[in-house]
Amino acid sequence: MEVVGHSFMSIAEEMSAALQRTAYSSIVREALDFSTAVFDQNGNLIAQSDNIPTHLGSMGGTLKGILKNHFTQAEIFEGDQIMINHPYMGASHSPDILLFAPVFVKDTLVGFCGSMCHHVDVGGIAPGSAPGNATELYQEGLLIPPVKLYEKGIENQTLISIIRANVRMPSYTLGDIRSQISANEIGKKRVRNLYEKYSIKTIQEIVQAWETYSENRIKSKIKAIKNGIYTASGHLDDDGVVKNEQIQLHVSIEILDDKMIYDFTKCADQAKGPFNVTEETVNAVAYYITRCVTDSSVPQNEGAYKPIEVRTKKGTILNPHFPAPVSGRYHTIMRLSDICLEAMSKALPDRIPASSNAHATTVAIGGNNPKTNDYFVYYELNGGGMGARPTKDGLSGIDVHVGNCMNVPIESAELEYPLLFHTYELHQDSGGMGEYRGGLGIIREIEMLEDQLTLTTRGDGETTNPKGFYGGLDGRPGQKILNRGTENEQRLYGKTTSLIVNKGDILYFETPGSGGYGSPKNRPKEKVIQDYKDGYISAKAMKEVYNLEIEDN
Known part of the structure; x- marks a missing residue:
């Protein structure tokens, strides 16, 4: 299990290195604002590169949504690359484009390799697709629902043309997309080799054990924290549209035996400006905080997230109604992370x-x-x-x-x-x-x-x-x-x-x-x-x- 589990982790890291080395834009090449990961055939996370905690869990949630609502496994083929950046379909904000490539072994779908990359510009009303005064999602750039950039190895020239016509730096955007494709292709090759070496049945059994191992380790660490409800509050300065009016944030974290329950339902109503956050990205905050206060050496896979429950309320800043803008969600979840840690300082004063x-x-x-x-x-x-x-x-x-x-x-x-x-x-x-x-x-x-x-x-x-x-x-x-x-x-x-x-x-x-x-x-x-x-x-x-x-x- 250790050998195979760490092999998957190594694959995710090799994908990350390949993406960085071939990237065009400085936000990817220098700032490293991207992540890579490997999933099973159902979209469950097996391993993810240690790049951006914002992406924790969100890539898998997006892939599961694609498989549930857009493409059945029977509609997915060798040579496909599925693209998405729509925040209300799983992505975090429009500059984050995700690509998923299926992995087949002897005509059997065994998993996916995925990459999530912040692109320097995807259109919208401001360069960098980061308007602080956006009032609706459409002002933040091109929106791409789940669609195949490649099908059976054939590039979707229409989609390429649409992207080229809507972004300010098409050579950089398309260049970084090529880097994501390269990373996914390297991941596919390595994953296929691993399955062929040990057999599909053996790897699937090991992956299940690997997830259970992470789940049990996280649960044991949560059990070591005193049961109770720990709360904290804070705020954003404003939402970029209604100036100088603070946006209230609140968290209640309950430690219940071997579970951590994050309750964000008392946060402010959704903002007029672009500092709203969709659910997948809120989950990433809970996953990050849990890793901080338990054990960050636990292998990062689907099992590590199972002891965590996240509660939000529809119509609030952390679960807005479409088409509320979300491009500034990074600043909200940064503040939210700080507030979560403040709450946990009441349980772990010598750790936070x-x-x-x-x-x-x-x-x-x-x-x-x-x-x-x-x-x-x-x-x-x-x-x-x-x-x-x-x-x-x-x-x-x-x-x-x-x-x-x-x-x-x-x-x-x-x-x-x-x-x-x-x-x-x-x-x-x-x-x-x-x-x-x-x-x-x-x-x-x-x-x-x-x-x-x-x-x-x-x-x-x-x-x-x-x-x-x-x-x-x-x-x-x-x-x-x-x-x-x-x-x-x-x-x-x-x-x-x-x-x-x-x-x-x-x-x-x-x-x-x-x-x-x-x-x-x-x-x-x-x-x-x-x-x-x-x-x-x-x-x-x-x-x-x-x-x-x-x-x-």
């Missing part, structure tokens, strides 16, 4: 970190690229501070929780796009002070090198400080400023959409830090001094918080 930046500051810039004379879209998710931990400082400048994306290196971005980066550094004093210091957010400054570029920013955490725990101080929120320090300085709304910027304009932004853990009085003097020497804290903060002054040499 303080509040993190809990969203990723999105920057999308579009316009004409004179180097190629084509339309370009620069798209990036910027990380911030991770909350201080019960025994360690928090990490700085990273994509936390259900994220896990990397940054796009400045050198790579400047080679591809008409942009110049002036600053990329950690934001001093943004991490909450404490016995353990919260991780710092980042500062970036981006200069536009062409006229008539379109700037879209999307973020949250600009009106509320990330919470410190157990006497730790709060971290700092984020902000965005255009032309900072000049007579044309302009504080930008956190969810600015399609702002026209010109050559010489400079976008300055700070991402949120995170909360500290424990009283600052308990932080050793030598650590405080080292923080100052490393530039993490200022002399002013050192004096005000820790009552220490640095002596000039």
Whole structure:
């Protein structure tokens, strides 16, 4: 079981490596915003690459929906590639395109290989398909219901033409789709070899045992947590349409013997703006939190999800009515993850970190690229501070929780796009002070090198400080400023959409830090001094918080 189970895990990871190596866009090639997985013939997850927690469980749920509602197994053939990006049919938001390829052994369908990839643009009203002011799904880009991109090895040229005609960077979008196809084909070959080596019957028996093994391990860890109901609340700044009106989020997590029950039914009604979340993506939050508080080394397969129950209410922000927009769902589930961890801190006070930046500051810039004379879209998710931990400082400048994306290196971005980066550094004093210091957010400054570029920013955490725990101080929120320090300085709304910027304009932004853990009085003097020497804290903060002054040499 261990040999075969880890073979499937290796296949998923090899698929991931192949997709990254062949990808066109920086959001895939550099930021690694994609996942790959292997499923059985019924859509149950066997193994998934350790890429993006947002995709946990959602790929399998999407595949099951396809098999139930769109294609029977009798309608699926060798050489097929089934595509979907429709959020109300299983995908998370329209830029996430999924491809599933069936695996046949001796004319028997034994499983599927799948890839889920964030594409830099799929159309819509704003470059990057990330409008902060969308009020309906149709404004967020091209919608693709389950359809065969390939059938029996023959490419669907009509579908390719439709995609090409609706996206701003067709060479990148179609190039990344080719990378997904390549990843799926490699997965098919490896899975087929595995079945042929051991026989279909043997592998299917082992897969069932593998899932039961994960299920039992997760259940044993849940049993170790005290039975009870643990709650927490929080909010988003707003929904991008109704400005400055907070969106309330609430979770109740019940530990009932060997089950974890997540109740999100008390969250706010669905938002007018694009920060709603469909059910499959809400499930990913519950799966991620469960892995965090139990045992992340448990093999990631269908069995690991069986002890988890998720409850939502139709018409709320976590289960909206079609066609509510959902492109900003990432920011909602980031905040939701932070709230879930806060709830679990009441059951596991020595395991849970303080509040993190809990969203990723999105920057999308579009316009004409004179180097190629084509339309370009620069798209990036910027990380911030991770909350201080019960025994360690928090990490700085990273994509936390259900994220896990990397940054796009400045050198790579400047080679591809008409942009110049002036600053990329950690934001001093943004991490909450404490016995353990919260991780710092980042500062970036981006200069536009062409006229008539379109700037879209999307973020949250600009009106509320990330919470410190157990006497730790709060971290700092984020902000965005255009032309900072000049007579044309302009504080930008956190969810600015399609702002026209010109050559010489400079976008300055700070991402949120995170909360500290424990009283600052308990932080050793030598650590405080080292923080100052490393530039993490200022002399002013050192004096005000820790009552220490640095002596000039």
